[in-house]
Amino acid sequence: MKFSVQKRRITIDHPVMQMGYAARDHMSEGIHDDCYATLVWIENREPLLIACFDLLGGTESFAAGIRKAISTAVGIDGNRVLVCYSHTHGFVHTIGEDDLALGVGITVSLSAPQNHDVDFPDLTADLAYARTLFTLAGEMAAACRDSLISGRIVHRRTSSRFGISRRKTLPDGTTVMAPNDDDSLMDDTVDILSLEDTSGELHALLWNYACHPTTCASENYLITADYPGGVRRALEAAYPGVIPVFLQGCGADVRPRATCDGAHFRSFTPEEMTEASKTLAADITAALAGPGRVLDVSLACLFDPIRLYAEDRDRAWWQALADNEEEHDYRRQSARVALRRMDAGQLRSYLPYPMRCFRLDAKTCFFAIPNEVVSDYGKRIRALFPGLTVIIVSYAEYVTTYIPTRDVLENGGYEAESFLDAGITGPFVPEIEDIIVGHAADMILRSVQSD
Numbered sequence: 001m002k003f004s005v006q007k008r009r010i011t012i013d014h015p016v017m018q019m020g021y022a023a024r025d026h027m028s029e030g031i032h033d034d035c036y037a038t039l040v041w042i043e044n045r046e047p048l049l050i051a052c053f054d055l056l057g058g059t060e061s062f063a064a065g066i067r068k069a070i071s072t073a074v075g076i077d078g079n080r081v082l083v084c085y086s087h088t089h090g091f092v093h094t095i096g097e098d099d100l101a102l103g104v105g106i107t108v109s110l111s112a113p114q115n116h117d118v119d120f121p122d123l124t125a126d127l128a129y130a131r132t133l134f135t136l137a138g139e140m141a142a143a144c145r146d147s148l149i150s151g152r153i154v155h156r157r158t159s160s161r162f163g164i165s166r167r168k169t170l171p172d173g174t175t176v177m178a179p180n181d182d183d184s185l186m187d188d189t190v191d192i193l194s195l196e197d198t199s200g201e202l203h204a205l206l207w208n209y210a211c212h213p214t215t216c217a218s219e220n221y222l223i224t225a226d227y228p229g230g231v232r233r234a235l236e237a238a239y240p241g242v243i244p245v246f247l248q249g250c251g252a253d254v255r256p257r258a259t260c261d262g263a264h265f266r267s268f269t270p271e272e273m274t275e276a277s278k279t280l281a282a283d284i285t286a287a288l289a290g291p292g293r294v295l296d297v298s299l300a301c302l303f304d305p306i307r308l309y310a311e312d313r314d315r316a317w318w319q320a321l322a323d324n325e326e327e328h329d330y331r332r333q334s335a336r337v338a339l340r341r342m343d344a345g346q347l348r349s350y351l352p353y354p355m356r357c358f359r360l361d362a363k364t365c366f367f368a369i370p371n372e373v374v375s376d377y378g379k380r381i382r383a384l385f386p387g388l389t390v391i392i393v394s395y396a397e398y399v400t401t402y403i404p405t406r407d408v409l410e411n412g413g414y415e416a417e418s419f420l421d422a423g424i425t426g427p428f429v430p431e432i433e434d435i436i437v438g439h440a441a442d443m444i445l446r447s448v449q450s451d
Helices: 060-074 124-145 226-238 270-288 315-323 329-343 375-383 406-411 432-449
Strands: 002-009 036-044 046-053 081-085 149-159 163-169 175-180 189-197 202-209 243-248 254-256 300-309 350-361 364-368 389-393
Touching (some): 002 124, 002 202, 002 243, 036 124, 036 243, 046 060, 060 124, 081 364, 149 270, 163 406, 189 270, 202 270, 202 389, 226 270, 300 432, 315 329, 350 432, 375 389, 375 432
Parallel strands (some): 046 081
Antiparallel strands (some): 002 036, 002 149, 036 046, 163 175, 189 202, 300 350
């Protein structure tokens, strides 16, 4: 087995519109810590590449652009590339070459203050930035190809209480975004993959955890990678020369526990975020001091493009939402965009949902799914395979909306109502949970059993 890892700075040095919070009303005011792209190349006869970005997310077109750039640069099948995001709320979201058309659903430009009266802002600067990342991805892939070394992968699994559920049901039955200290409602699993050379020297750490990077909330106007960046810096200090790589899990309904302030969450300063991140880094370093399992690497890649269907809300429903002055501005704006997409024939009854499964060995695989996936998915999928190590990577491919379970849809709350920007006709049907889990089970079995 051979591997190589590259890391490059992707911070924008001028003020940008940080994304993830509709409450932000002006551009960033500086940089607290840099955001990075990391590329991991693992090879055993055929390669597997993992491209990770400290971004809120990207579109389908952006992910396609990254795969194309890598494929062109090093001549590999783009389906052997996993594109994923840390989902930091301290930086930007990215677009691709196909996203300038009417109805793309991008409602905030990184180059202008948020304006809920402008449904389709100028995205010229957004596309220019995306193109720099395409070029960078190709360069990083070539650098990885040219610096492969022989080694091994060691897996360890631990747990962390760094996160806490942010879904709380009140006595009147409504579900709100508030701390809910019930460990059964979050996923505490931490998976760690060590990339070591033949002498046992550690070169890179891939770590997977499910929690929203919202330690620094809407009050923060300094660019930051949030807690994934804080953990990275702590691990780099503990293991000089090592490149940590964060793979976000199904943490759509989980926030950092440290930010709990009674019945609410509060926004940390970047300095507080850095300090809080050390607790998660300590959980990882403690696990690294214990035994691990060396993988018998045998790579396989599966790709399954499925559809998640939505209920049908007619034009009158969308228009009523757009006209309702009691609604939040961002929801009214999303409804206006949806109406224009409907009129252009671009509002679909389903969400394209590309799923990827990358086998590392006969007992270990990555299962990667798009969008903001709530924590029960990760727990339910892993529970189906007690004899395997299934590492769930969410926020893969593209990030547009939340993926709720049947329970979330029935109980409501933010995660159930976030379909407005997804380009679909209404909320998801409850059956999407069974569709996702069923396809996941099939893909994982096929991947570990394939020759």
